[in-house]
Amino acid sequence: MTSTASSRQRVAVIGLGGIGGAAAGALTHAGRHDVIACGRRPLERMRVDLPDESVEVAMTVLTDPADASPVDWVLLTTKAQDTDGAGAWLRALCGPDTTVAVMQNGIDHAERIASYAGGAEALPVIVYYNGERIADDHVRMRHISDADIALPDTDTAQAFIDLLEGTPIQAVRAPDFTARQWQKLLINIVVNPVTALTRQRQGVLQREDIQTLTTALLEEAAAVAEAEGAGLPASVAADTQRLVLTFPHDAGSSMYFDALAGRRLEAEALTGAVVRAGARHGIPTPMNGAMLALLRALSDGMGT
Numbered sequence: 001m002t003s004t005a006s007s008r009q010r011v012a013v014i015g016l017g018g019i020g021g022a023a024a025g026a027l028t029h030a031g032r033h034d035v036i037a038c039g040r041r042p043l044e045r046m047r048v049d050l051p052d053e054s055v056e057v058a059m060t061v062l063t064d065p066a067d068a069s070p071v072d073w074v075l076l077t078t079k080a081q082d083t084d085g086a087g088a089w090l091r092a093l094c095g096p097d098t099t100v101a102v103m104q105n106g107i108d109h110a111e112r113i114a115s116y117a118g119g120a121e122a123l124p125v126i127v128y129y130n131g132e133r134i135a136d137d138h139v140r141m142r143h144i145s146d147a148d149i150a151l152p153d154t155d156t157a158q159a160f161i162d163l164l165e166g167t168p169i170q171a172v173r174a175p176d177f178t179a180r181q182w183q184k185l186l187i188n189i190v191v192n193p194v195t196a197l198t199r200q201r202q203g204v205l206q207r208e209d210i211q212t213l214t215t216a217l218l219e220e221a222a223a224v225a226e227a228e229g230a231g232l233p234a235s236v237a238a239d240t241q242r243l244v245l246t247f248p249h250d251a252g253s254s255m256y257f258d259a260l261a262g263r264r265l266e267a268e269a270l271t272g273a274v275v276r277a278g279a280r281h282g283i284p285t286p287m288n289g290a291m292l293a294l295l296r297a298l299s300d301g302m303g304t
């Protein structure tokens, strides 16, 4: 595990989108650590709209992994499907004492980075805050719930919480981390695929025929979650269905916006995770399997 975060640490943030831009900007503004960002374009300054203030920060941005060397902390904030593309950054930035905070959706965080991160430890992070890239040099962070991120209940998680001190990113150690991961995954395997495949905002979830589909997706996923030991209530599928119907009709979703922009989709980390876990436990997931086939076909037809 990375040593105490009360000392000055070397931090690298891979990806400067909504989540990474906000994290890199907040950490740089707090000024307690040496922060570099790893991006695909040079950038010298960034405006960061934090929940209580808008700040402009001078950034140190690398664009070539050959210029990087091992750091204490890596924050991996690309979309999950871009993890392979970020592999060269992980190889350059990870040493035996590095911890990689994987700030991505899904449940397979450690497996996703294992082949790139050498002996580095993976810290899975559930991201709750809203991060929006307004321009290449402008991001906005908004609190969505009491906690901005949830972490496993471990010493490594505490070191990450210490690292974030002085930033507005509120983190909790969650003894029910697996339950939270699955709770979020259940929402994500409904809202993201349906909006991306129909190219319609979340109002589409109100349709009766779509509700029949989403109920089936959720019931399959709930059975898999139970086999994974998530410890969710028996009513979780119905509860999630009711919850997503309360979401604003005009809201999009991350996968919806990626589909509209012609970007590859976070399908394997979301729907794919349910299908893979179902296969591990011998639980059939035909409806999620069908969604995954459609998402793969759509994603493979995208440019980036």
Ligand SMILES: NC(=O)c1ccc[n+]([C@@H]2O[C@H](COP(=O)([O-])OP(=O)(O)OC[C@H]3O[C@@H](n4cnc5c(N)ncnc54)[C@H](OP(=O)(O)O)[C@@H]3O)[C@@H](O)[C@H]2O)c1
Residues within 6 Å of the ligand: 014, 015, 016, 017, 018, 019, 020, 038, 039, 040, 041, 077, 078, 079, 080, 082, 085, 086, 087, 089, 103, 104, 105, 127, 128, 129, 130, 131, 132, 133, 254, 266
């Ligand atoms: N945004 C949210 O509110 C939110 C909330 C909860 C969870 N999440 C999850 O958080 C994760 C990050 O989402 P996001 O919304 O921040 O995504 P995003 O806005 O699309 O940002 C991803 C960033 O990664 C960069 N990137 C991709 N490949 C790279 C590479 N090889 N080297 C360097 N940078 C690379 C992209 O660069 P380019 O600019 O060059 O494309 C982009 O800046 C996802 O798993 C998402 O599902 C997001």
